[in-house]
Amino acid sequence: MVEHRGFSRFVPHIVLCIGVAIIAFPVYLCFVGSTHPQDVTSNGQMPLTPGPIFFETYYKTLFVGSSGSTREPVATMLVNSFIMACVIALGKISISIISAFSVVYFKFPFRMAAFWLIFITLMLPVEVRIYPTYKIAADLNLLDSYAGLTVPLIASATATLFFRQFFMTIPDELVEASKLDGAGPMRFFWDTVLPLSRTNIAALFVILFIYGWNQYLWPILITTRDDMQTIVIGIKKMIVTADALTEWNVVLATAMLAMLPPVTVVVLMQRWFVRGLVETEK
Amino acid sequence: MATVELSSIRKVYPGGVEAVRDVSLVVPNGSFTVLLGPSGCGKSTLLRMIAGLETTTSGECKIGERVVNEVEPADRDIAMVFQNYALYPHMSVYDNMAYGLRNRGTPKAEIDKRVREAASLLAIEDFLSRKPRALSGGQRQRVAMGRAIVREPQVFLFDEPLSNLDAKLRVTMRLEIRRLHNRLNATSIFVTHDQVEAMTLADQVVVMNAGRIEQIGAPGEVYKHPASRFVASFIGAPAMNLMPGKIAEAGIVETPAGRLPYDKNRFHAAGEVEVGIRPEDIHAAGGADGILFTPELAEELGATRLLHGSFGDTPVIIAIPASGTVHEKKEMRLSIDPAAVHLFDKVTGRSLVR
Ligand SMILES: Nc1ncnc2c1ncn2[C@@H]1O[C@H](COP(=O)(O)OP(=O)(O)O)[C@@H](O)[C@H]1O
Ligand SMILES: [Mg+2]
Numbered sequence: 001m002v003e004h005r006g007f008s009r010f011v012p013h014i015v016l017c018i019g020v021a022i023i024a025f026p027v028y029l030c031f032v033g034s035t036h037p038q039d040v041t042s043n044g045q046m047p048l049t050p051g052p053i054f055f056e057t058y059y060k061t062l063f064v065g066s067s068g069s070t071r072e073p074v075a076t077m078l079v080n081s082f083i084m085a086c087v088i089a090l091g092k093i094s095i096s097i098i099s100a101f102s103v104v105y106f107k108f109p110f111r112m113a114a115f116w117l118i119f120i121t122l123m124l125p126v127e128v129r130i131y132p133t134y135k136i137a138a139d140l141n142l143l144d145s146y147a148g149l150t151v152p153l154i155a156s157a158t159a160t161l162f163f164r165q166f167f168m169t170i171p172d173e174l175v176e177a178s179k180l181d182g183a184g185p186m187r188f189f190w191d192t193v194l195p196l197s198r199t200n201i202a203a204l205f206v207i208l209f210i211y212g213w214n215q216y217l218w219p220i221l222i223t224t225r226d227d228m229q230t231i232v233i234g235i236k237k238m239i240v241t242a243d244a245l246t247e248w249n250v251v252l253a254t255a256m257l258a259m260l261p262p263v264t265v266v267v268l269m270q271r272w273f274v275r276g277l278v279e280t281e282k
Numbered sequence: 283m284a285t286v287e288l289s290s291i292r293k294v295y296p297g298g299v300e301a302v303r304d305v306s307l308v309v310p311n312g313s314f315t316v317l318l319g320p321s322g323c324g325k326s327t328l329l330r331m332i333a334g335l336e337t338t339t340s341g342e343c344k345i346g347e348r349v350v351n352e353v354e355p356a357d358r359d360i361a362m363v364f365q366n367y368a369l370y371p372h373m374s375v376y377d378n379m380a381y382g383l384r385n386r387g388t389p390k391a392e393i394d395k396r397v398r399e400a401a402s403l404l405a406i407e408d409f410l411s412r413k414p415r416a417l418s419g420g421q422r423q424r425v426a427m428g429r430a431i432v433r434e435p436q437v438f439l440f441d442e443p444l445s446n447l448d449a450k451l452r453v454t455m456r457l458e459i460r461r462l463h464n465r466l467n468a469t470s471i472f473v474t475h476d477q478v479e480a481m482t483l484a485d486q487v488v489v490m491n492a493g494r495i496e497q498i499g500a501p502g503e504v505y506k507h508p509a510s511r512f513v514a515s516f517i518g519a520p521a522m523n524l525m526p527g528k529i530a531e532a533g534i535v536e537t538p539a540g541r542l543p544y545d546k547n548r549f550h551a552a553g554e555v556e557v558g559i560r561p562e563d564i565h566a567a568g569g570a571d572g573i574l575f576t577p578e579l580a581e582e583l584g585a586t587r588l589l590h591g592s593f594g595d596t597p598v599i600i601a602i603p604a605s606g607t608v609h610e611k612k613e614m615r616l617s618i619d620p621a622a623v624h625l626f627d628k629v630t631g632r633s634l635v636r
Binding site: 171173174177179182183191195198 | 333334335354355356360361362364365366368369370371372381382385386429
């Protein structure tokens with residue numbers, strides 16, 4: 001560590017403060033905007049202190065809905081987004097941990113072929129395969145359903161690779177000790193692999209939850225009904241092209257609310273998240 | 283307790299490495315057998331085949347009366363202690379030991395009884411609720427042994443269990459393993475590359491080299507009567523001196539050290555041979571005759587002293603008691619007991635003993 005004296009001691013702090021300000025100020029502005037009436041914000045003179053209608057705005061946003069093109073209250077959208085993000089995160093984790101387990105611990109014909117097939121899907125995110133995926137989802141009657149929102153996004157090469165790398169660091173002797181202890185493959189999975197993967201699962205959950213929460217393109221295609229909307233789309237739909245009609249306080253409140261669940265997940269799982277990324281508990 | 287019998291065991295790994303070539307071995311009931319050999323000679327492979335963790339390419343492996351080639355590791359009635367302990371990191375010491383029994387459906391009370399017995403035997407009662415992470419190397423080693431003991435297996439298998447410990451702990455654990463063996467009266471097979479471990483622990487030493495067995499015998503036996511040049515140079519520290527020789531007449535071999543008498547009733551040799559003499563079998567001669575030796579370097583080991591020098595141009599090490607002073611570069615006269623001269627075939631390296 002470099003030791004600083006005098007003024008230069010404060011330089012790192014100043015740099016950090018500037019960084020925090022750059023990130024935090026827009027969020028603060030967003031909050032401030034959500035507490036002022038619509039006309040205050042839209043006339044272009046954004047105040048810098050919170051305004052008077054905090055409770056009204058948030059109540060209206062959550063439970064009544066804007067009077068713009070979408071009439072669903074944001075609470076519904078929050079629930080939709082939450083379900084979608086959770087199902088995507090948990091689904092991706094379950095599928096990929098099982099496929100990584102089979103690729104690492106079982107010898108079967110075309111094992112490496114299977115692995116490479118999984119690997120190739122890295123190059124095929126939804127955006128690339130959007131037409132065929134949409135066609136399949138539509139043919140299976142998955143439009144406007146949670147299954148349609150989530151299933152096409154679940155297959156995940158990244159998480160599989162992540163678990164594969166982790167499993168390869170588990171010493172072979174543990175597998176052998178399990179064999180000698182009379183634990184078959186499923187027992188080994190439940191009793192050893194899964195507990196050892198706890199922190200990795202937590203870390204992945206954080207990343208994938210946010211990935212799922214932020215989905216935009218796919219939900220906009222697959223949902224048409226207002227009550228199936230996710231919050232990210234909701235924000236977009238609230239912004240009416242004619243600026244004067246946009247209820248900016250509601251839009252900004254929705255943006256604030258949309259930030260909350262990912263932030264909560266990160267804060268709650270932060271400790272595990274960091275451990276999962278750096279620690280190897282073996 | 284059970285006898286382990288291997289007949290003509292071979293192991294070829296995918297990729298063509300022949301790790302074990304035609305090994306036949308009987309591990310008597312209740313014996314402590316040590317597989318000894320340099321790294322890469324196939325000891326672990328052989329042990330893992332007994333454990334069922336590797337398939338055997340050919341040959342038959344019997345534990346007790348049962349051929350176990352096709353039997354799952356868990357059903358072979360064996361327990362294994364690994365070099366890196368292989369404890370389950372997320373389970374407490376208690377659970378580590380109980381896990382195998384639980385999987386076998388042993389009643390809870392019985393599990394508890396066995397775990398506590400093993401723990402007190404190994405003096406780890408105080409750590410039962412800890413995770414392996416919170417234990418020292420020696421304690422982990424004990425837990426690993428506890429995990430084996432609670433299973434009450436027919437055969438204990440150890441794969442270099444002491445090599446991750448520091449030198450001092452290794453000595454104590456060595457004694458402890460032997461004590462446990464005597465107490466549990468089980469059959470033990472122990473793999474090591476450390477000859478001191480092998481000599482101190484074993485009833486029967488199996489010296490291996492390049493996938494084959496070189497010699498099977500009691501520790502004293504393999505030291506005193508090495509069956510091959512390899513065993514001779516592998517066992518004993520410092521290693522046996524080896525030099526070329528030529529039989530001059532029955533009982534006399536011509537070497538760089540001069541004409542040495544050997545026991546012609548023990549060795550049957552003619553022509554060119556390899557002569558082996560242990561450093562500790564070479565003594566300072568009393569008088570002015572004897573073999574001329576000029577020490578170049580002395581190493582003090584406390585009770586003994588190693589002198590490095592040469593006979594002619596063959597480098598030689600001798601071990602003499604560390605009394606008095608030795609002047610490096612000062613000539614001395616040495617004598618060799620004829621009974622201590624070993625003869626090996628120049629080509630095959632086998633001992634030429636009758
Ligand atoms: N899984 C494996 N695949 C291929 N070759 C192996 C494997 N395990 C060990 N070997 C080879 O077999 C030989 C014996 O290995 P091993 O039994 O581990 O030796 P030791 O325990 O005596 O040091 C070595 O040459 C090693 O490279
Ligand atoms: Mg080995």
